[in-house]
Amino acid sequence: MKIKKILIPIGGRANYSSIKSLLYKLKDSENFNLKILLFASAILDRYGNVKEEIQNDGFNIDKEIDCIIEGETPLTMAKTTGLALIELSTALNELKPDYVFTIGDRYETMATAIAASYMNIPLIHTMGGEVSGTIDERIRHAVTKLSDLHFPASEDAKNRILKLGENKLNVFNVGCPRIDTVKAVLEKDPKINRSQLLLRCTTQEARSTPSTDDFIDFSKPFLLVSQHPVTTEFGENEHHINQTLEAIEECDTPAVILWPNSDAGSDEVSRGMRKWRERTKFTKMHFFKDLDNSLYIKLMAATGCLVGNSSSGIREGAFIGTPVVNIGTRQNNRERGANVIDVDPKKSLIVEAIKKQLNTGRYPRNSIYGDGSASDKIIKILKKI
Structure with missing residues (x-):
């Protein structure tokens, strides 16, 4: 069986917390060659030293790219997305992954999805199909349409992805990997x-x-x-x-x-x-x-x-x-x-x-976003592709 090289770009602390449990599974599996790319706010100290946390957790960082344009305005966020797209394209050409795994709904997710799609690299997306406020929902649905394999976190999200026209054979409700870490x-x-x-x-x-x-x-x-x-x-x-x-x-x-x-x-x-x-x-x-x-x-x-x-x-x-x-x-x-x-x-x-x-006071546990087994389910599916 061919070892699959999977690249996971991490653009910030939220990205890392969303995928941490799966990173351990990929790292420990003989079926996958895990590559980690760090970019956007993940490499800026003022947003937290994510790099140090990742390394302390036992992971290697294979590539870092700078793409944040200072200002935190709609203009700089749009420009950052464009710069991230340019730099990610170069990184993907260098690392040559078999698959790119992207997370959620942020501007760095959009840049990742566009780069992988134009370079004909299969894109795997987790936590798609959800609705929310701000621009995040639009980005999330756009990334869904650019993705090849979908791992939504709830049944409602899965149904929404299917309504967007995605192949039901490529959509799996696995729960949210963040719950695994919790x-x-x-x-x-x-x-x-x-x-x-x-x-x-x-x-x-x-x-x-x-x-x-x-x-x-x-x-x-x-x-x-x-x-x-x-x-x-x-x-x-x-x-x-x-x-x-x-x-x-x-x-x-x-x-x-x-x-x-x-x-x-x-x-x-x-x-x-x-x-x-x-x-x-x-x-x-x-x-x-x-x-x-x-x-x-x-x-x-x-x-x-x-x-x-x-x-x-x-x-x-x-x-x-x-x-x-x-x-x-x-x-x-x-x-x-x-x-x-x-x-x-x-x-x-x-x-x-x-x-x-x-x-x-405390509320009863609700497993609406999974029961803590999302990463095991994802690994099982990835081994079959």
Whole structure:
């Protein structure tokens, strides 16, 4: 049997967390030659040192390419996609993979899909067929039409891919690989390393860190906040994050707050966070540039409520049973469990929803996005192609 060379481009921390469980399976299988390409925000330190995390997890990085154009505006995001397409085409010509495996719905996913398609390299896509807010849904469906093999994360997503006209023999509902990682982390050790988290705290722009006594006691209720820019609402994102931060202060609950991703509007969210920290005397908020995936999962399992607009509240949150307050339009219409309360980006509504979720507590596990076996299913199918 021919060993299949599979290239997986990773464009950021979210990409890596979405595919990490499958990378282990591919690496350990004698049927595949795994190649990893790192690009986009994955190689920028200000969005987290993903490279170091990947290497610490035991993977080799075969290629790195620079393609991010600074600015975090719709213009620079479009230009970054174009530059990524140029650089990825060169990398694909050099690495000559048998298959390219791409993830989700981001601009780097679009560049990957176009490059592979024009170069006649079969494209494998995971987490297609879903609906959501912003431009992500359009990209996701466009990538679906460019892909040859589909691994959607739910039955609803599978049916939507089929309605787009894809061959039913090439569409497999396997669940979300991110759930595999959640299951593995929580079964191994769900305990939060408080000292490790304290060291990574970037309170006051990393100029100072809180003392051990002032830091969060994770045995008591705390909030986890992950709010990214909404690309189709460029110009409004600073106001949105201000509403969230004001709501958290009113709730008077300690909070772990994560920096936004690199989408258009990222600077707006970051600016809102910086201004807030400069003018507020509220000391219960602790800001982090990035957290490794396993630590984030443990925080999701322990938090009284996840606040923001991250898809992790929809996917991992359903499986873990995390109470979630989902703010704004970024996750519009995405399939979700009972653990999610949707609100507009308005302080009073956010406060009301947070208090309700803190009083409700954990939700029953919902396997809407899989049971933690997605990677095993994907490997089994890939061996047959």
